[in-house]
Amino acid sequence: MGRCIKVPLKDGENIRRKLKEDGLLDRTRSVVVEGDHLLIPVEGNIEGYETLERDLPPLNCRETNYRRMVDVPGELVGLLPTSYDLIGDLAVIKLDERLLPYAEELAEAIMKANPRLRSVALDHGVKGEMRVRDLEILRGENKTATLHTEFGVTMEVDPSLVYFNPRLANERKRVADMVLEGELIADMFAGVGPFPLVICRHARPRRIYAIDINPEAVRIMERNIRRNKFQEIIVPILGDAREEMRSLPPLDRIIMNLPQMADEFLDSALSALKVGGVIHLYRILERDALEGFQDSLVSRAASWGFIISLETVRELKTYSPTMSVYSFDVKLIALG
Numbered sequence: 091m092g093r094c095i096k097v098p099l100k101d102g103e104n105i106r107r108k109l110k111e112d113g114l115l116d117r118t119r120s121v122v123v124e125g126d127h128l129l130i131p132v133e134g135n136i137e138g139y140e141t142l143e144r145d146l147p148p149l150n151c152r153e154t155n156y157r158r159m160v161d162v163p164g165e166l167v168g169l170l171p172t173s174y175d176l177i178g179d180l181a182v183i184k185l186d187e188r189l190l191p192y193a194e195e196l197a198e199a200i201m202k203a204n205p206r207l208r209s210v211a212l213d214h215g216v217k218g219e220m221r222v223r224d225l226e227i228l229r230g231e232n233k234t235a236t237l238h239t240e241f242g243v244t245m246e247v248d249p250s251l252v253y254f255n256p257r258l259a260n261e262r263k264r265v266a267d268m269v270l271e272g273e274l275i276a277d278m279f280a281g282v283g284p285f286p287l288v289i290c291r292h293a294r295p296r297r298i299y300a301i302d303i304n305p306e307a308v309r310i311m312e313r314n315i316r317r318n319k320f321q322e323i324i325v326p327i328l329g330d331a332r333e334e335m336r337s338l339p340p341l342d343r344i345i346m347n348l349p350q351m352a353d354e355f356l357d358s359a360l361s362a363l364k365v366g367g368v369i370h371l372y373r374i375l376e377r378d379a380l381e382g383f384q385d386s387l388v389s390r391a392a393s394w395g396f397i398i399s400l401e402t403v404r405e406l407k408t409y410s411p412t413m414s415v416y417s418f419d420v421k422l423i424a425l426g
């Protein structure tokens with residue numbers, strides 16, 4: 091236990107600096123964010139502030155929260171991201187533009203908090219049909235290619251060349267756990283192949299056709315298939331999913347992970363699916379548009395001659411203050 095003062099976040103940094111100048115800051119313990127306030131460890135009695143007795147973390151044990159290691163003005167502390175993507179030995183962080191002047195300092199803190207990291211990159215957003223990230227290396231080695239391990243599969247990933255979302259790991263495993271022996275599967279938007287690879291690792295499908303329109307994705311996917319020795323099962327295909335689906339045999343399962351617009355390809359997917367087969371479709375939606383979207387899936391399918399049911403609908407993650415990423419398990423019940 092030790093003494094600290096509780097100050098509003100917006101004033102916190104100025105007060106901390108002043109305490110440091112006056113020799114009143116306790117340098118053996120960390121500053122902690124608590125709601126809208128900062129708890130600043132102090133030595134002696136400080137007049138004019140709410141004083142508490144608190145067990146603040148000592149500074150000499152290794153800090154794993156980068157937010158406790160950075161020195162940004164108090165009013166910006168609340169903008170520090172609470173999480174970032176870890177892809178192999180690369181961290182990818184998105185920053186509010188008010189934090190950009192501190193980007194390198196934040197990257198340094200992230201590297202210190204995660205000693206196994208080799209680089210930290212700033213994410214300027216996902217662009218174009220191929221959903222590739224515009225990344226800027228802030229600290230560490232000037233590279234974005236890395237090896238990422240997920241549920242026992244090690245795969246090459248380069249988020250500056252091919253879209254990859256490490257936060258879908260549990261969803262990929264959920265789908266893998268549904269796959270029955272001998273299934274014929276297509277992944278219409280396969281990227282570097284994480285769905286097919288995790289499925290092959292945990293289930294026994296007969297064949298997985300893994301399509302992507304991005305030549306870099308297919309090149310890396312081919313290496314991942316060889317690395318994991320699934321050449322007999324995963325068939326990488328470079329091309330437009332709408333075209334490529336036409337030449338595939340009737341399928342038991344189809345994965346549609348193009349969350350901005352997957353439903354625009356639903357007619358191609360349903361045409362390739364066996365009756366009783368399942369589509370895993372991912373879509374970013376306004377939360378209040380979810381019900382309307384589900385109704386429109388069913389009615390659009392009916393207008394093409396397919397009777398479908400939505401077996402499971404799940405909110406996977408928040409995308410923005412009003413939007414989320416949803417997964418839909420769509421079953422083809424009958425031909426209408």
Ligand SMILES: C[S@@+](CC[C@H](N)C(=O)[O-])C[C@H]1O[C@@H](n2cnc3c(N)ncnc32)[C@H](O)[C@@H]1O
Pocket residue numbers: 219220221252253254255258278279280281282283284285301302303304307329330331332347348349
């Ligand atoms: C959101 S990423 C999904 C990647 C992968 N499934 C994953 O989980 O990491 C979508 C992928 O679809 C590919 N893509 C976009 N339009 C396509 C199309 N018309 N046909 C095939 N692939 C397409 C992009 O190149 C990108 O790799």
